[in-house]
Amino acid sequence: MGGPTNPCNRAPVMPGRIGLPRGIPMPERMLTESEGYRLLESCGIPVPPNHLATSAEDARAAAGRIGYPVVMKVISPQIVHKSDVGGVITGIESPDGAEEAFGTIMQNAAARAPEATVAGIIVEKQMPAGLEVLIGGKTDPSFGKVITFGLGGKLVELLEDVSIRVLPVTDSEIRAMIREIEGYRLIRGYRGESPKDEEALVRVIAAMAQAFIEDPRIREFDLNPVIVYEKGVSVVDARIIVGDTAGGAPARLRVRAPPDLFYPASIAVIGASASPNKVGYSVLRNLLSFPGNLYPVNPSRTELFGRKTYPSVTGIPDPVDWAVVAVPARIVPEVMEECGKKGIRLAVIVTAGFREIGGEGTVLEEKVTAIARRHGIRIIGPNCLGIMMPHMGINATFDPVSPRPGDVAFISQSGAIITTVVDWSLPEEFGFSTVISVGNQADLGFEHFLRFAEQDEKTRSVTLYVEEIQDGRGFMQIVGEVAKRKPVVAVKSGSSRKGRAAASSHTGSLAGSYDVYVAAFRQAGVIVARSxxxxxxxxxxxxxxxxPKGKRAIAVTSAGGFAVLASDYAETYGVDMVDLPDDVLRELNAFLPPFWNHANPMDILGDADATRFAALFDVLIRHQNFWDIVFVIAVPTTLVDPAHVANEIVRLSRNTEKMVVGCMLGGDSIRSGLRILRGSRIPNFEELEDAFKAVGSILEVGAVRQE
Structure with a gap:
């Protein structure tokens, strides 16, 4: 972050002068307001002139030096909500008023909070009115320290107009953070009001972010309100929580798995069974189509599904690349020892009964992982559904159906989600390059599977279903690198507010866990989907x-109503419907009926057939310099053959480097067209709004990628 303009580069953060000597264990507590002001001042963050008074005479003198009007507040570690005990008096205009306010606050504190230890009364300049914003920070269990910005004051909990970033951040990221809230119009200047000092606000956020990063004892903070003026900024209330940094779970050893690990020539199913109610039966049955060598392992059988069965994996005479382990949890360590002797490189442990049950299960998982590391075996799972690689004929899971080959990798933290998605995908003719159930991630985890998808030639985009990530920062680094090469889409569960603690006195906590995940994903260039x-x-x-290379869009349709809806949806989702250039209009007028709407979205009228669509597409192919995205909206009519229109959409896609979005709307009558689009890997949206929502999401992340 940093730079010569950052005041924290010149001032030490939280030195011993605020009473927090380094190296001494410290319970969590809130800094007093005077301590908080000293911390902010040490970073060059503007605060009101202030003084901690310990007597009425001291308060009178301080108010005179500071200049009226002043505010006076009680300072006590036991009094968090000062107003509730009569501990705040504003608008003090005279020396006598300062003395009287001191006495009143001390009497109120003694009467309403008799157990509290009062350190004094802070006297501070009452700042003039301005735009109130908040700067908050919290320590997230997955991603570490995050910062929040939004409109401040009393309406913060009501509006919840905030933006979030995982630290560290650059100045450009801070500007983007400020500008993405709805309230940015008030900073820019609203209804004739002068713009506020955005660059001063950037400097304050940057300084506080750096202080938050550099001192591990700062756990949480809430600067609210921060008053922004036409020139300058002032923090007029600071609540800062400090304490020893809690030690998190150790990050999993991130060793990149070799790419060829995921392309086996031979697979052993350990725990293969003839009983249809056993997992080993389903796994073996699903792998019968695997073109490589398949070895069932079961000490009680000599043959399964017409294949020779071995009592132990060590009895297999040929090399084995993968072992799918489907035996009871207590036997898994013994099996892993045998896999190590055999030289197996990857164990897919579908067995449950490990860390997910706690206690002995956690101990057992650690034992299995230690054995695997000693032998150089990588693990998927345990407690997972398994892995599917349709292009290789691999379904190493106990899902009863196998997906079609495609170019989307799906990596999921839920096996049930996978079985549901695969079942949905078949009638939709949606295909996958890989489907991976990560399970407990005892060894291989999201980061390894993302790296695999990054280099896999069959994968063109990645979808994640995420419940929890332990090493958020490591994940962000890796997924951010992968997303630069291949698009990554994520669904994060847990968006409900039900379990979120009330913001109460710390507005930094408005950034609930789900919000932090979404912010982190977007920061890393991941597209977040709600479903x-x-x-x-x-x-x-x-x-x-x-x-797409930009957000300039055009829409083509033979239905006027959908042209109107396209305009509405484009505005809603941030898609720029560009004007048609004069030369393009002249070419279109040469063959379109006189009554077409002569605008974008282009309504080429209800009697349009495939030939009219084709002629228009020819114009778009010749004039590719004014557009980046085209939505082709076709509806069923007696004049349109959906297959012909679909073939023209395919031709348009193949003859441009632009984004072509199919929107063939209807039911069974358009099925022939949908099959053609699917066969040419052109997606179709059954709902027009879904198409614009998808493109809007892509454009939003595309803008982050270009920053």
Missing amino acids: LRDAFNLAELLASEGY
């Missing part, structure tokens, strides 16, 4: 078309 349907719409579109 699985939206996620796969996005993934399919990106796999086919990639990121």
Whole structure:
């Protein structure tokens, strides 16, 4: 972050002068207001002139030096909500008023908070009115320190107009953070009001962010309100929580798995069974189509599904790349020892009964992981559904159905989500390059599977279903690198507010866990989807078309109503419907009926057939310099053959480097067209709004990628 303009580069952060000597264990507590002001001043952050008075005479003298009007507040570690005990008096205009206010506050504190230890009364300049904003910070269990910005004052909890970033941040990221809230119009200047000092606000956020990063004892803070003027900024209330940094769970050893690990020539199913109610039966049955060598392992059988069965993996005479382990949890350590002797490189442990049950399960998982590391075996799972690689004929799961080959990798923290999605995908003719259930992530985790998807030639985009990430910062680094090469879409569970603690006195806590995940994903260039349907719409579109080079869009339709809706949806989701250039209009007028709307979205009238669409597409192919995205909206009519229109959409896509979005709307009558689009890897949206929502999400992340 930093730079010569950052005041924290010149001032030490939280030195011993605020009473917090380094190296001494410290329980969590809130800094007093005077301590908080000293911390802010040490970073060059503007605060009102102030003085901690210990007597009425001291308060009178301080008020005179500071200049009237002044505010006086009680300072006590036991009094958090000062106003509730009569501990705040504003608008003090005279020396006598200062003395009287001191006595009143001390009497109120003694009467309403008799157990409190009062350190004094802070006297501070009453700052003039301005735009009130907040700067908050919290320590997230997954991503570490995050910072929040939004409109401040009394309405913060009501409006919740905030933006969030995981630290560290650059000055440009801070500007983007400020400008993305709805209230930015008030900073820019609203209804004739002069603009506020945005650059001064950037400097304050940058300084506080650096202080937050550099001193591990700062756990949480809430600067609210921060008053922004036409020139300058002042923090007039600061609540800062300090304490020893809690030690998190150790990060998993991130060793990049070799790419060829995921392309086996041979697989052993340990725990293969003839009983249909056993997991080993389902796994073996699903792998019968695997073109490589398949070895069932079961000490009680000599043959399964017509294949020779071995009593132990060590009895297999040929090399084995993968082992799918489907035996009871207590046997898994013994099996892993045998896999190590055999030289197996990857164990897919579908067995449950490990860390997810706690206690002995956690101990057992650690034992299995230690054995694997000693032998150089990588692990998927345990407690996972398994892995599917449709292009290789691999379904190493106990899901009863296998997906079609495609170009979207799906990595999920829920096996049940996978079985549901695969079942949905079949009638939709949606295909996957890889489907991975991460399970407990005892060894291989999201970061390894993302790296695999990054280099896998069959994968063009990635979809994640995430419940929890332990090493958020490590994940952000890796997913951010992967997203630069291949688009990544994520669905994060847990958006409900039900379990979120009330913001109470710390508005930094408005950044609930779900909000932090969403902010972190977007910061890393990941597209966040609210539903699985939206996620796969996005993934399919990106796999086919990639990121558009800009947001200039055009829409083509034979239905006037959908042209109007296209305009509405474009405005809602931030898609720029560009004007048609004069030379393009002249070419269109040469063959379109006189009554077409002569505008974008282009309504080429209800009697349009595939030939009219084709002629218009020819114009777009010749004039690719004024547009980046085209929405082709076709509806069923007696004059339109959906297959012909679909073939023209395919031709348009192949002859441009632009994003082509299919919106063939209807039911069974358009199925022939949908099959053609699907076969050419061009996605189709059954709902027009979904198409614009998807493109808007892509444009939002595309803008972050270009910053």
